[in-house]
Amino acid sequence: MKNTVALLTDFGLNDNYVGVVKGVILTINPRVKLIDITHRIKSHKINEAAFVLRTSFSYFPKGMVFLVVVDPGVGSSRAAIAIKTKNYYFLGPDxxxxxxxxxxxxxxxMIELNDKRFFLKNISSTFQGRDIFAPVAAHLCGGVYFSHLGKAIERIKKLDFVLPKEKRRFLEGEVIYIDKFGNLVTNIEKSFLQKFLKGKKFRATLAGKKIKTLSGSYVKNRPNEPFFIEGSFGYLEVSLKGESAKNYFKISPGKKTKLIIKKI
Amino acid sequence: MKNTVALLTDFGLNDNYVGVVKGVILTINPRVKLIDITHRIKSHKINEAAFVLRTSFSYFPKGMVFLVVVDPGVGSSRAAIAIKTKNYYFLGPDxxxxxxxxxxxxxxxMIELNDKRFFLKNISSTFQGRDIFAPVAAHLCGGVYFSHLGKAIERIKKLDFVLPKEKRRFLEGEVIYIDKFGNLVTNIEKSFLQKFLKGKKFRATLAGKKIKTLSGSYVKNRPNEPFFIEGSFGYLEVSLKGESAKNYFKISPGKKTKLIIKKI
Amino acid sequence: MKNTVALLTDFGLNDNYVGVVKGVILTINPRVKLIDITHRIKSHKINEAAFVLRTSFSYFPKGMVFLVVVDPGVGSSRAAIAIKTKNYYFLGPDxxxxxxxxxxxxxxxMIELNDKRFFLKNISSTFQGRDIFAPVAAHLCGGVYFSHLGKAIERIKKLDFVLPKEKRRFLEGEVIYIDKFGNLVTNIEKSFLQKFLKGKKFRATLAGKKIKTLSGSYVKNRPNEPFFIEGSFGYLEVSLKGESAKNYFKISPGKKTKLIIKKI
Structure with a gap:
């Protein structure tokens, strides 16, 4: 499935940016299959894109290529890189x-993409998704060896998600993502909570409101009573039945919101 | 064309939900072709999705699969079903x-999808589009017999659109959909209106404003004069030339808006 | 690559319009590959669509078909046309x-599309993207000769972008497009500015604020200091580092905004 490229960007859907990237790929290699993960990452939000990629990639066919462009440093000296992992290829800014x-x-x-044979002829300082990453993805799908794409490197920039803090009697987590339905995705995994609780009960507080239960499904809960649920991203989410938790808790996406879970 | 899957959901385009569903399908069956109908059904609005599906399906290639996930009851005991019709396959919640x-x-x-061989290994209670419907669609496209997907059932949940009420001297309809251009789609078919009028004229009222004509095209009308037109969905729509009827009539999408057509 | 169709419309992504157009194409010719340029052109904004198409087409595979529907005159006597150019085919309203x-x-x-054999059987007055352009695109990709699609014509409607006005000591341009990141695309090409300046410096004014530099990249600038940069569309754009120029200059997309560049 090296002939498939999944795209994840902050380009939005109003402009021609996504279309042009796809046009460049298909011009070089008409056999590539394209899938969109999303293009509506908030502009320049590297963390958000990293989270979406981390929670998506394993559902895609092995051997394929992820092309990720959320790139506030475009045109700077930050490298354009490619990573070969156990099952996939990843292309994007470092x-x-x-x-x-x-x-x-x-x-x-890991490779720094520096072989201009695999780029477009004119490299702009504003749109390397089109000029570098798209053509490299097309060539990689077309059979160019990974190691021929540039020079091997030893170190790339790391990015680690904030982990919940564990104190003796409480956990301090935060809301790290809000989905379209208003579900509040936290940085706490269910197994992590259960290990912390060791069978005891809990009471949680978020934005001044209480959460009292960990539920197995949306529908078994009462209206207006928020609950935790193990969500689609593999983390605990704060949800309400038939209603947006985002609205209920009045959470705004950009702002850091603390979640305190107390063992009782 | 059983190798084609059209997707209709309320997942939106910000999250990775649509991408992940596609990734799951292509992991199981890389030959599937994917088409999006829309993913911007308002969250949990079953009626809206049913209307969009009803007015779309016949334009798609015969033999193909529709995967529809608008599913406020996910994780409850509502069944996951598949329907074989004269020309298509439909998958979605019951x-x-x-x-x-x-x-x-x-x-x-009609079939209840209960053969776990065709599901992902871990079934969440929050994302059956990914865990059940996507893999079933991929297997169906891959040649699995429809009848092997689960157990035959006799009854599924019905959903009927509101029909216009016919009185002696007037018709009472309503606005059931508003499109991107602000056209107000009613539940009245043109033939239904003509049968009611029997050659007589009409005067219609919507949100306190009058509609006096049934027009054959957008452009032949005067500005600021709303008219009926047989729209792209096969129903009468209320429109204005070069302007949004939604704005002109100040209609809000969620609210039920009555339309009275009087024979004169 | 005549088997590929790129779509550019103002249909938006909420309704089923884009999906239905694709369904019609694939019903007639299941081998067509579809790419979206964008469907979020503002309703009926012919200029915006023309600009997006003009700045996109050359990145797409040669031989392919562009299907463009931004069509305020649908249902009027305006012709449906097809153009064969050096490298591409274009279909859309005249x-x-x-x-x-x-x-x-x-x-x-150039051809007027008037051979009904290549249309859907029922032609609505409201949705010729579905009834005329989609089936014609599918037939063209399927091998129908371009010249068989209708009758040759000599003249089509022209549309020229506003050019900057050159006075002795200053240039008068305007903002013609605003992208998702808030970059303000002007109608001035970099080479045009350089020819005007002949090595001299400049001072520019936009919406009462000053622009003093022409930069080679986003990142080398200071915060809160707007600059010109040759953008992805091939025109000078007004940008800020890590911020939306649209917000900084308080520019609204619909309104004409003058840009004055003075030679100093």
């Missing part, structure tokens, strides 16, 4: 965006 | 969303 | 939207 996913899959080899 | 389209095409066979 | 791209590539032949 700003940490690829790190959590690549590390989770197991990094085999 | 909440009525598939009914109007499937019924219009002619239902041949 | 309202100027195809002109800048087709002219830039070199027009070879």
């Amino acid at each position: 700003n940490g965006v690829l790190w959590p996913a690549a590390e989770a899959d197991g990094i085999k080899k | 909440n009525g969303v598939l009914w109007p389209a499937a019924e219009a095409d002619g239902i041949k066979k | 309202n100027g939207v195809l002109w800048p791209a087709a002219e830039a590539d070199g027009i070879k032949k």
Whole structure:
């Protein structure tokens, strides 16, 4: 499945940016299959893109290529890199965006993309998704050896998600992502909470409101009573039945929101 | 064309949900072709999705699969179902969303999806689009017999659109959909209106404003004069030339808005 | 690559319009590959679509088909046309939207689409993207000769972008497009500015604020200091480091905004 490229960017869907990237790929290699993960990462939000990539990649066909462009440093000296992992290839800027996913899959080899034979002829300082990453992805799908794409490197920028802090009687986590339905994704995994609780009960507080239960499904809960649920991203989410938890808790996406879980 | 899957969901385009569903399908069956109908159904609005599916399906290649996930009851005991109709396959939750389209095409066979061989290994209670419907669609496209996907059932949840009420001297309809251009789609078919009028004229009222004409095209009308037109969905729509009827009538999408057509 | 169709419309992503157009194409010709340029052109904004098409087309595979529907005159007597250029085929309404791209590539032949064998059976007055352009694109990709699609015509509607005005000591340009990142795309090409300046310096004014530099990259600038940069569309853009120039200058997309560049 090296003929498949999944795209993850902050380009949005209003402009021609995504279309042009796809046009460049298909011009070089008409056999590539393209899948969109999302293009609506908030502009320049590396953390958000890294989280979305980390929680998505394992559902995609092995052997394929992820092309990730969330790149506030475009045109600077930050490198354009490619990572070969146990099961996939990742292309993107060296700003940490690829790190959590690549590390989770197991990094085999890292390369700085510096062989201009695989770029477009004119390299702008504003759109390397089009000029560098798209053509490299097309050539990689077309059979160019990974190691021929540039020079091997030893170090890339790392990016680690904030882990919950464990105190003696409470956990301090935070909301790290809010989805379209208003579910509040926390940085706490269910197994982590259960290990902390050791069978005891809990009471949690978020934005001044209480959360009292850990539920197995959305529908078994009462209206207006928020609960934790193990969500689609593999983390605990704060949700409400038939309602947006984002609205209920009045959480705004950009702001850091603390979650305190007390063992009782 | 059983190798094609059209997707209709309320997942939105910000999160990775649509991408992950596609990744799961292509992991199981890399030959599937994917088309998006829309992913911007308002969250949990079964009626809206049922309307969009009903007015779309016949334009798609015969033999293909529709994967529809608008599923407020995910994780409850509502069944996951598949319907074979005269020309298509429909997969989705048993909440009525598939009914109007499937019924219009002619239902041949209905199945409850309960054969776990065709699911992902871990079934979450929050994302059955990924864990059940996507893999089943991939296996169906890959040649698994429809009847092998689960056990035959006799009854599924029905969902019928509101019909216009016919009184002696007037018709009472409503606005059931508003499109991107602000066209107000009513639940009245042109032939239904003509049969009611029997050659007489009409005067219609919507949100306190009058509609006086039934027009054959957008452009032949004067500015600021709303008119009926047989729209792209096959129903009468209320439109204005070069302007949004939604704005002109100040209609809000969520609210039920009555339309009265009087024979004069 | 005549088997590839790139779509550019103002249909938006909420309704089923884009999906239905794709369904029609694949019903007639299941081998067509589809790429979206964007569907979020503002409703009926022919200029915006023409600009997006003009700045996109050359990145797509030669031989392919562009299907462009931004069509305020649908249902009027405006013709449905097809243009064969040096490298591509363009399909759309005769309202100027195809002109800048087709002219830039070199027009070879123009046709009015009037052969109903290549249309859907029922032609609505509201959705010719579905009823005319989609089936014609599918047939063209399927091997129908371009010249068989309709009758040759000599003239189509032209649309020219506003050029900057050159006075003795200053240039008067304008903002013609704003992208997702808030970059303000002007109608001035870098080479045009350099020819005007002949090595001298400049001072520019936009919406009451000053722009003092022409930069080679986003990142080398200071915060809060707007600059010109040759952007991804091939025009000078007004940008800020890590911030939206649209917000900084308080520019609203619909309104014409003058840019004055003075030679000093």
